[in-house]
Amino acid sequence: MSVAASFVGGQVLLAARAPARAEYAGIVRFLGIQVGKLDVDVRLGVEATASLVLAEGPDSVIVATGAHAYIPPLPGADGKHVVTDRDVLLDVTTAGQRVVVVDDVHTQQGLSTAELLLDSGKRVEVISRLFYAGQDAGVTSIVPLYTRLFTKGVIFSPHTELRAIEGSTVVVANVYSGAARRIEGVDTVVLAMGSRSTDGLYRELKGRVAELYAVGDCVAPRGVHQAILDATRAARQL
Ligand SMILES: Cc1cc2nc3c(=O)[nH]c(=O)nc-3n(C[C@H](O)[C@H](O)[C@H](O)COP(=O)(O)OP(=O)(O)OC[C@H]3O[C@@H](n4cnc5c(N)ncnc54)[C@H](O)[C@@H]3O)c2cc1C
Numbered sequence: 001m002s003v004a005a006s007f008v009g010g011q012v013l014l015a016a017r018a019p020a021r022a023e024y025a026g027i028v029r030f031l032g033i034q035v036g037k038l039d040v041d042v043r044l045g046v047e048a049t050a051s052l053v054l055a056e057g058p059d060s061v062i063v064a065t066g067a068h069a070y071i072p073p074l075p076g077a078d079g080k081h082v083v084t085d086r087d088v089l090l091d092v093t094t095a096g097q098r099v100v101v102v103d104d105v106h107t108q109q110g111l112s113t114a115e116l117l118l119d120s121g122k123r124v125e126v127i128s129r130l131f132y133a134g135q136d137a138g139v140t141s142i143v144p145l146y147t148r149l150f151t152k153g154v155i156f157s158p159h160t161e162l163r164a165i166e167g168s169t170v171v172v173a174n175v176y177s178g179a180a181r182r183i184e185g186v187d188t189v190v191l192a193m194g195s196r197s198t199d200g201l202y203r204e205l206k207g208r209v210a211e212l213y214a215v216g217d218c219v220a221p222r223g224v225h226q227a228i229l230d231a232t233r234a235a236r237q238l
Contacts, residue, residue, distance in 0.1 A: 096187025
């Protein structure tokens with residue numbers, strides 16, 4: 001996803017593309033309507049650079065540049081058939097027929113991507129280092145989610161970590177015994193391994209504007225509640 005997005009809503013709209021997650025977009029719909037009622041100058045498709053922001057001569061700047069997907073420095077992780085959960089949510093056709101999803105986020109994020117892939121007729125194995133994938137998903141979401149995933153044919157491999165990607169072979173290992181296993185014939189590896197703050201703009205603006213705030217995932221990747229709370233606090237200080 002380009003940083004100069006043609007819509008407001010960031011990761012929330014991406015997450016809402018997964019099955020059973022459409023309501024998540026309500027957050028953006030509501031806030032978008034509120035912004036529309038107020039005199040807010042929204043410029044879409046524009047990358048905010050430090051020089052562009054400074055040229056406006058602002059009294060205060062709130063940076064909300066979010067976070068980008070994390071790709072671990074593992075052998076083969078730069079392969080053409082290695083994509084992120086965000087890539088799949090944006091366009092499920094980026095994935096081939098046999099898919100391994102690496103869940104290192106432990107929330108609904110990786111699992112709802114797996115569900116989208118299953119709905120598109122893919123064979124999906126989800127590996128997780130934890131006792132079960134999606135361990136941090138809320139208890140009210142995980143039961144229906146697991147029900148749907150098992151019904152749709154998911155294969156779960158818990159206490160398993162990614163070691164390397166060697167072409168169509170994914171090398172994984174048991175986190176306790178270290179025993180390696182080779183998953184052969186994989187068309188696509190989907191990394192749902194969290195994100196890192198997109199904080200370059202904030203760093204560039206530091207010391208160059210009178211009042212500067214960073215809010216949401218660009219401070220540290222967390223969740224939508226924290227992003228809204230950060231933003232509310234910053235706005236109240238202006
Ligand atoms: C698949 C998925 C599922 C998720 N599920 C949940 C969940 O169930 N619950 C939960 O709480 N959280 C969830 N999250 C995380 C949550 O969506 C994020 O924490 C939240 O969206 C962060 O909001 P933000 O506004 O800080 O950043 P973002 O949503 O990342 O928005 C930042 C925006 O800034 C734009 N941008 C960046 N740099 C520039 C620039 N220089 N110029 C112009 N625009 C720029 C980006 O394009 C983007 O539109 C999920 C995330 C993903 C990816």
